[in-house]
Amino acid sequence: MYKKILVAFDGSPYSQKALTAGIELARCCGSELHALTVVSLPEYAGTVGEVEEMVGKAQDFYRKKLEKASQQARAKGVELNVHLLFGHIGETIIRFAQEQECDLIIAGTRGWSPLQRLLMGSVSTYIVRHAPCAVLIEKGKEEDEND
Amino acid sequence: MYKKILVAFDGSPYSQKALTAGIELARCCGSELHALTVVSLPEYAGTVGEVEEMVGKAQDFYRKKLEKASQQARAKGVELNVHLLFGHIGETIIRFAQEQECDLIIAGTRGWSPLQRLLMGSVSTYIVRHAPCAVLIEKGKEEDEND
Numbered sequence: 001m002y003k004k005i006l007v008a009f010d011g012s013p014y015s016q017k018a019l020t021a022g023i024e025l026a027r028c029c030g031s032e033l034h035a036l037t038v039v040s041l042p043e044y045a046g047t048v049g050e051v052e053e054m055v056g057k058a059q060d061f062y063r064k065k066l067e068k069a070s071q072q073a074r075a076k077g078v079e080l081n082v083h084l085l086f087g088h089i090g091e092t093i094i095r096f097a098q099e100q101e102c103d104l105i106i107a108g109t110r111g112w113s114p115l116q117r118l119l120m121g122s123v124s125t126y127i128v129r130h131a132p133c134a135v136l137i138e139k140g141k142e143e144d145e146n147d
Numbered sequence: 148m149y150k151k152i153l154v155a156f157d158g159s160p161y162s163q164k165a166l167t168a169g170i171e172l173a174r175c176c177g178s179e180l181h182a183l184t185v186v187s188l189p190e191y192a193g194t195v196g197e198v199e200e201m202v203g204k205a206q207d208f209y210r211k212k213l214e215k216a217s218q219q220a221r222a223k224g225v226e227l228n229v230h231l232l233f234g235h236i237g238e239t240i241i242r243f244a245q246e247q248e249c250d251l252i253i254a255g256t257r258g259w260s261p262l263q264r265l266l267m268g269s270v271s272t273y274i275v276r277h278a279p280c281a282v283l284i285e286k287g288k289e290e291d292e293n294d
Contacts, residue, residue: 001175024148024176128272128284131286134168137281139282
């Protein structure tokens with residue numbers, strides 16, 4: 001079964017569902033579990049200082065989310081390896097999965113509106129298209145946002 | 148974890164990979180496992196006899212594939228429930244998953260060529276877009292066709 005599972009995690013309820021599935025699968029199958037948060041930086045920023053401030057704030061914010069995720073995994077007896085990277089979200093997830101030789105990527109999605117279906121521009125779609133391995137898409141509903 | 152898993156199975160090496168994943172997951176997680184083969188019929192056929200002949204041949208061909216799939220599952224200690232339906236492939240898989248209240252659909256894909264990425268017309272893409280539940284996409288490589 002899957003030896004190394006990567007959860008694409010941004011702290012949203014959709015990615016929370018992906019994390020829960022990852023923890024349960026890792027527990028069932030004895031897999032190594034990783035959670036990766038990717039923060040995209042704006043292409044144009046005013047000053048170096050502005051970017052540094054943005055990076056610092058993102059690090060504080062997401063490290064807390066990742067620490068909470070680790071606790072959730074630990075409570076189920078699973079060790080979660082957490083990672084925080086900056087860059088293009090889809091590309092960074094795919095590159096990480098390649099480099100780490102993950103054999104499953106789990107991502108959440110809220111499902112698609114008719115317009116989204118047309119544009120097909122979401123991160124989960126990017127992952128399904130470009131992943132070097134199996135991809136599990138966990139679906140959320142709008143009301144999950146209030147979880 | 149997943150209680151009822153549906154594998155979209157057409158006997159191709161890509162769907163064989165999906166079946167293998169389904170069997171292993173069902174074994175790990177104690178899930179109920181189903182395999183569904185959908186045969187699409189041509190929209191225009193010459194005579195009723197022609198359609199009947201086509202249906203008969205498809206039934207013979209796919210029932211053997213499904214029987215082999217059942218044996219593969221049984222060898223791993225998993226009971227596989229097999230189904231053969233006729234209709235639009237994507238729609239029939241989704242409707243089956245809804246009616247049977249499956250919580251995971253597994254499908255195989257060979258990955259996408261640049262043109263396929265543009266068109267995004269494959270069955271696996273249809274399933275990811277329309278599924279009422281989680282979707283696991285198992286990826287094959289071209290050489291798997293010779294498996």
